[in-house]
Each structure stands twice: as C-alpha cells, then as structure tokens.
Amino acid sequence: MKAHLMFADRDVDPDQLVAGNREEVIEDLNLATLLDAMARGDKFLLDVSQRAILSSLADPDEIRYRQRILADSIKNPAIVREMYDIAVGAIDAERNVFAGFFRNRPAQLLHRSVEVLDLFIDPLKALRKIADTGSGAFDSDGLTTLFGTLRTELSDGYFDEIADHLRQLKFRRGLLMSAELATGNKGSSYVLRTPGKSKQSWKQWIGLETRSSYSFEIASRDEAGAAALDELRDRGLNPVSNAVAQSADHILSFFKMMRSELGFYVSCLNLLETLQERHEPVCMPTPAPWKPAISNATGLYDVSLALRLDGPVVGNRFDADDCSLVVITGANSGGKSTFLRSVGLAQLMMQCGMFAPAEQFTASVCDVVFSHFIREEDATMSSGRLDDELSRMSDIATHLTSSSLVLFNESFAATNEREGSEIARQILQALTERGIKAFVVTHLFDLADGIYRSNTIRALFLRAEREDDGARRFQLQQGAPLSTSFGEDLYRRLGAWDAVGSAAETEKDAGVVAP
C-alpha cells in the first residue's frame, strides 16, 4: 500500500539528495527563509520541504505529476490538511505506547504491538472514510489513485480480519508450538501453531491420555519452573511477536510515508497562503527539456527576500532562450545578487513540483543547481583566498553533469581583474562547451566585455542600471557591459574621503556623515 504522491511509480528515497554543493546552495540562495515559511515552525515539515527542494526532479513529466496534485491541494486545502493530521495523530499515538521494561521479552513485545495495532484501527478507518466521501473533488492521478487504493485495501472485511487476529493474539487457550531437536537434544526452531486447525482439536488431544501425548504440570510454588515455562513461552512467541511488531511497523511506516508525502503539499499550502496575504504573484511554471535551452520569465522575484521585506519586491523579466550563458553586470546594490537568487530559487521550486515566484516562469529542467558565490573573506586579495575559491570551484567540477546550472556571484575576485578574468573565461568556456548553463554576476569588465565581443558563447547580457538622478530601479535591463563601475556613486553617497584627514575619520567614527 503506497501513497505515491511524490512519484507516480515509487516512494521517496530519503537519501536521494542531489549531489553537489548543497550547503553552499542553501546559504547562497537564502533557502532558510523560504523553508521557514513552508514549515511554519514545524521541524518535520522543514525537513520534508528541504529534502524536496534539494532533490530536484530532472524529468518534466514527474514535475507535472506533482503540479497536478498541488493544484488539487490548492482546490481542497482542508481535506489534504485533514489527511495529514490523521497521519500525524497515528504516529504520535504510537510513540506514546510504553515500550516495556524488558525489551528482550517477546511476550512484552507482543503485548505492546497488539496495543499499537489497536490504536491504528481508528485512523485507518478515518482515512477510508475520506476516501469514500471526498474523492469526487479531486482530478489529479496521484490523489485519485490513492483514494482508490484506500477503498480497496481497507475494506470492511479486512478490518474484521485484523480484529480476529487481535483477539487470537491474546492466547487465552494457551500456546501451541512445534519444535525440533538441535544440539544436545535441546528443543529449537520453535514455531507457534494455529490452534484448532489440526485434525484433532487441542481440546481433544489434551483430554486424551493415549500414548500419543504426555503431560506434566509444575508445582505452583516452583519458581524456577515458572521462569523456565516463561522462557519456553517466549521462545514460542518469538517469531509471532516479531511478525506482529513488524506489522505494527508496517502500518506505522505507511502513516509516516503519508505524513512525509502529504507534508510536502501542506508546506506548499503554507507558503502559498503567506504569499497571497502579501499579494505576491505565483504561477505554475512550465518545465521544458534541457535542450533546446529555454529560460524566460516575467515578474520573477526573490521569494526569500519577499518573505523578509514588508513592502512589495520588484520583479524582473528576461528571455534567455537559446542562451547557455547569462551575464549580469552593472551598478552595485543594483539587484544583481537578488536576481541571481530569484533565478536559482525559482528553478529549484519548479524542479520539486512547486509553484514559482513569478507571473510566468519557463525553464529547461537541469540535473543539479550549483552556486559559487563570493564569500566575504574572498574580497581581500591573497593567494589563500584564491586557493579557497578555486578549491570550491574544483569541488563543484567534481560533481558537474552536462545538464547542470551554475550560478556565479562575483567569483574569482580574489585576484586582479586580468587574472580573475582569465581564470573565469577558461572556466566558462569549458562549462558552456560541455553543455552546462551559467548565470554569472560579475564586475570583471574584462571578462564580460571579452565574452560580449568574442561571440564564442551564446549569451544574454543584463545590466543593473541607475536612473540619472542616481536612484536605483532594482530592475535589470538587457544591455552590453559598461566599463564604468558604478562604485563611484556609492562612494560619494556614503561620503567621500579623498581629502579627509584623521579629524574627519574621528567624526565619521562618531556617526557623523559628511553631506
């Protein structure tokens, strides 16, 4: 019995995270803010969401399978949340059943497992009821199949069968077991037998004192004998207590799977509600095959930034279809990094089946998203920093596939512009020739201009611009790289220090900014 809400044909493999520089991607794209909004403080949902986002689907069909289930969930949020709560409730109930002091006693294990099975009956019946009444409201393959499964597998007859077992497992008429002779003529291979199903019933043969059966009884005050009998019972119960405990585990893991697969859609609903409250647009993105290269968007915004800011955020539009490279240059604090993050987040959200933070988002589906962002400490020029940067790049290269997407943010700035440009050029040339796509934020004019002029790579050039009055628009325009850095105006705005002496420095330290 499977939920199959994440994949049409298989379970989620919890260990199947996409390789690559996961830790960096989480940090560089500010994934934590997005995940918090999905989880709403629930650790489990946080984990489910993170796993979903970090194990990108590479097949557009698989993405569409989840998109349809998500659309169903958005139509019927209450039912999806109710099913999720049933699973959570069953799991909590199991956890509260006392495990017993003697874990090595099959009799105790059996007792606990029977109690757990008893507790699972009601939630199973509740799921069945939802399947009976609510299924008409759903269109997606995933949810209609699940409801069908629940109706057939959890029939009334099946619930009766379970009840029978739970009665029998109390063994009110004693234990019947078979055994063989092993080393030293000791009894072994104890197998619990179904009483009453043999040719003679146990009642018959217990009453018969023929030569085919012999009995003895231990004295009621024989403590050693009673302990020996307990052990004998435990040996007989060993396989059946194992079977019952495993059955309880099976049902528990069924609930756990329901919880984790529904948990993803519940997390999506959480995020959607929050974004709708803030009037931020979302869309179902259109996943495309890796080739030909497709990448275009309207109103694309950084969802993590939107969740942190109070006001509305600016969306960008771009069309990088047929391009293997997008180069973003221009003014500092001009929204370049934000744009890069919005691209990465939208890609990851699309690839786990979520909606995208945009009015429209269409993109080729990649294998893995990598990020190579400037580290604060990289800004100083020293060979150690460049070593570190190149070492991180080397780690990425170890895991790159020909269908990867790499996000570069001010990479290779830990050396002079010429060297940094040359390193970056060689890397980008190699990546793009291998079929990899890259978004590159850079202030290395030599690099950007070189690519622009050479025409060896099909690239889209975007520029962060300032208005003539010096104000930022935070919106990128298509445009060739400009040689002038926009650092100067920032410098002016924060207070130039060409002529300031130590007195001015002191003033500035005291918080006084020169006009």
Added chain:
Amino acid sequence: MRIALRPLGQVMMGTHDTFSSVLFERQGETADAPVPDFFVDLNLDQIFDAITTGRAEYDLAPFFRHPLHDIESVLYRQDILRDLQDGSVRRCVQAFAEKMRISRSSELQASKLRERYQREWFVLDAVDSYCDATARLAEELAGVELTSRGMLGLRTYLSNYVQTSAFADMAQETHDVRRALADVVYSVHVSGFRVTVRRHDAEADYSREVQKTFERFEQGEVKDYRVTFREQIDMNHVEASILELVARLFPEEFGALDRHFAHYQAGCDEAVLRFDREVQFYLGYLEYCQRLSQAGLRFCFPAVVADSKEISARGTFDCALANKLVQLGNPVVCNDFALSGAERIFVVSGPNQGGKTTFARTFGQVHYLASLGLTVPGEQARLALSDQIYTHFEKEEELGDFTGKLEDDLVRAREIFTRATSASIIILNEIFTSTTLEDASFLGRKVIEKVTELDSLCVYVTFVDELASLSDATVSMVSTVVPEDPAERTYKVVRKPADGLSYAVAIARKYGLTYDRLKDRISS
C-alpha cells in the same frame, strides 16, 4: 562416570605396522627434555611460543625440545614437510584437524552434562566428527600427490582402516541415529502450569498468517525483532521433563541413541589420534613461516651435513625479530654467511645496534631449526648437524657488578669448552666486555685458540676487532652503516676486514668535525 573416546589401541597394527608416526620413523617418542639453556639466548623460545599459541591442546612443546642427531631422521621430516607445503595436502589435513577438534570438544561437553539424552547426543556428535574426519582424510589423501615415506605410510594405513567393518559400521550407525533425531518434530502446548507434549500434526504456522494479513502495509526494509536467547547447552528441569516425554513419543529414535552410546563411546584409533597431534608440529611451523613469506621473506630446505664444516646460508634472518618487524610493517634485513677450508669462527665486530647480536642469533636459529627437520630462513642453506649448541650472551641486567660478571663469563666459557666437541656449535656474544681492552684482547685470543683446537663451529661477537684476523680459522664479519648517514644502521653484517675507525670518521663528518672539514671551518 567418565565418558571418553579412549583409544582402543591400534587395532590395525598387526597388518599395517609400517606406519606409526610422522615425526619419528624408527624410535618412539622419547621422554620430555627440559628447555635447553640456549633457547632464550637465541630467541627460540619466542619462535616456538608463537608456533604453539592456539595449539595448547596438542602439547607440541616437547617436539620442539627434541633435536634430531642423524641425517636420516632429518630427511624423513623434511620429506613430510615438503608434502605438507602443497596447499591441497595441507588443506585436507587442516580439515581433518578441525573436525577432530570438534570431536574433542563434544566429548568434553558430554562429560559435563547430567541429562542422559544430552550426554548421549554429544558422544554421538563426537563419534560422528571423528568418523567424518577420518573418512574424509582417507578419501582426500587418495586424491593428492604424496612423496614422503611418512605421508605415504599414513595414506595406506588410513585406507585400510576405514574399510574395516569396525570403522564402517560405526560411521553408518552414527549417521543413521543422527539423521533420525534430526527428523523428530514434536508439539508442546503450554497452558498455565500444564505442559503437554505430542507428535507434531502439521498445524499452520501462525506467524505466517499474521504476516500475511499485514503485508499490504509493507513499505520496505523491516527491523528484526526476534530475541536472541542465551543458549545454554544444559537444560532446566522443564526442558528435561519435555525431553523425557519426547523420548517416550519417539522410542525408536531414542532407543537407537542409547545403543549407540553403549557401543561406540570409546571407538577411536590410536594412530589416527597420534597423527592428529603430531602433524600440528608441521602445520604450526608452516603457518608461522607463511606470515613471514607474505612479507616477502623466504625459507628453504637446508642441505644438512654431519661430517663437513663447509657451511653457508644466503639471505637468512632472525625469525623472532622478523616476526616482530613484519607485524610493525618494517623491513627485515637479510644476511649471508659462509665458511670454507679451515674457516671455523665468525668474529663479528662493528657499530653497536648494527645487527651483530642478530647475526649471532640467526646462526644459532638456522642450525637448530635444521636439526628439527624444518625449513630455515633464507634462499639457500647448507648447515651442520651439531651434537649440541652452546651459547653465552651478555645480559644487560647483569651490568654493574664488573668483577662478578667477568668471573661468570670465565666460568661459563670454561664449562662450555669442557663439554664441547668438534661437532658442537658455540655462540659467544659480547662476553668480557666488563674488563679492560687488554684483558678482553687476551681472553679473546684464548677463546679463539681453544675453539680452533676443538675444531667447533663458532660465532664470536666482540668489540676487540684485531681478533678477527687472528688465524686461518677466523672470518671477519662487520656490522655496517648507511654511508650518507652514519647514524643510520643497515643491520647488514658483511664479510670484510674489521676497521674500528670507519664508523667514527663517518659520524665526525656528519657533524663537520673531520680533520679537513674542521680545518676549513676554522680558517673561514
């Protein structure tokens, strides 16, 4: 009551008396000898301890204290060892030994148990393992190539023995009784304090039914909740009562067990038991050598001579030291030695910790191992079969009492020289160090003269290097250092004229204190 698989005696001896032992072709096993004095000096005690570790039940130590004194006996063992070096031969002997071990442990178990049917079961098991071990060995030896008189004798003996009706009937009956007991299936019903036992009647396995009901929820790997019970061999009284009732339900099976016990609890053959013990002498040594061989070291069968002093060895080493070095992953240095013509005495000098003592030990070890009929460390060896090995090694803990020490040295040397013959081997290591150079030189001369007169083989380790060129009988061996780094020893002991200065000069150069170097430094 004692239950034991006591040997009935060599039931086959009348017809197959050509074979009795793989260690001693003619003589019987002699009385146990005490540990010889030289074992500790030559580190032979370490070697034999390592070999006998894990083989305590075979009591092999007496064999290692029993050197052979005639070449015929040495060759008898060398041939057997050669056969056993063949992996296929060794494997069938090892399989035999393993089953015999099981047989013994079952026999021991039987003697510890109170319940009749338990005791009888372990005797059954002991006999079963013995029969299996012996029959398999006979069968497998028939299919391998053997050349030694000892192993060929064993093969003939065994093939006749396993065909006797005494053995064949025992094996068949044991097998049948075992089989019948294994087929017994019974049921136990426990209700309150009442236990009922009967023959099993094919009721369904209830665990399976439970599993079937719930398997639709199965999601993947499941935990195994089965408890592992502490399995004791003996029984509590409930189990014992059940077993009594099972015996009543299956009278045929248990009756056969009773009869088996009465007939066969003492059914083993003496020659088989003796082989089981003696062959461990070879297996233990081969196993020991194998550890060293895996590290690239080599062993060879020495040519053993009784009437010649022309001895030699190539690429030989101290086994005890090598065993330690190999475990640490360190390299082992091999040495050569050779005597020809009138040469009798190796005078070993050179830097300390340079392998002098190791060389002396190696010389003693290879000769002793050869006298046990075993292989020796090295690529090639020609060794003398001595009547006795005498050693006297400087003991560190004895330093301090100079006068007493010199006296002891002299007493010991005198004792050796009174007993040694021309067929003896004498190994003297750093004796007379507790005296003046003049004394040491004088006493050393006396030693060399005495050994030359006795015509014994000798290794004499000394710091008095002029002793090395004393006569035609002496051969100078020198421990060496790495030329570029004199502080580094090579542990290589080579045949060359003694030169006490070369080492000092090299050390001086390293510290820039040679004559030329020091002069340059002062002038600049």
